[in-house]
Ligand SMILES: Nc1ncnc2c1ncn2[C@@H]1O[C@H](COP(=O)(O)OP(=O)(O)OP(=O)(O)O)[C@@H](O)[C@H]1O
């Protein structure tokens with residue numbers, strides 16, 4: 001089982017959106033996935049409560065129980081365990097980074113968002129883990145933003161994932177309905193992005 005931590009000390013960057021979309025996309029590709037929700041607000045677990053489908057498994061836990069949660073996911077037959085975390089929560093971010101094989105840091109492309117990555121990058125460095133920034137909610141035709149973002153992120157010694165997610169209403173609408181964007185709008189642009197991100201992630205994790 002591979003473990004993916006999704007971290008960002010900044011609120012609203014897209015952690016839960018990314019966690020639930022990747023988990024559902026992994027399931028759709030035949031890889032059982034467990035999501036561990038370390039956020040006391042339990043947004044991922046709340047989504048699961050409204051979801052008609054049985055998968056993915058979503059388990060809300062305090063970070064002091066993370067090791068046991070990961071072990072339970074492994075024993076339950078998960079191929080992938082995704083840890084969703086809260087913003088401004090150093091203990092949980094550190095525990096998730098330590099447990100992870102790979103860390104994804106979602107980030108909106110504004111310069112203030114990009115500069116705030118340093119706080120999250122520190123956890124990755126201390127834990128000695130591989131990490132990528134996933135640029136999220138990009139406006140259309142954002143190629144200049146992409147170059148600026150790569151430079152801003154490189155300062156922290158972290159690469160930008162080659163797949164980015166655009167700002168799309170389907171991401172928000174789908175989660176409200178206990179779904180993900182590819183389920184809400186099959187064949188749509190969000191579905192393409194998520195499949196590309198999953199395929200890239202699977203290659204990085206050798207999954
Ligand atoms: N690519 C996107 N396009 C449109 N809306 C998005 C996108 N990504 C995230 N959102 C919306 O932005 C808001 C914040 O996203 P999300 O809850 O995933 O962030 P978060 O990092 O988990 O937040 P928190 O730090 O509070 O846990 C949500 O309303 C979500 O629907």
Ligand SMILES: [Mg+2]
Nearest residue numbers: 015016039043
């Ligand atoms: Mg969240």
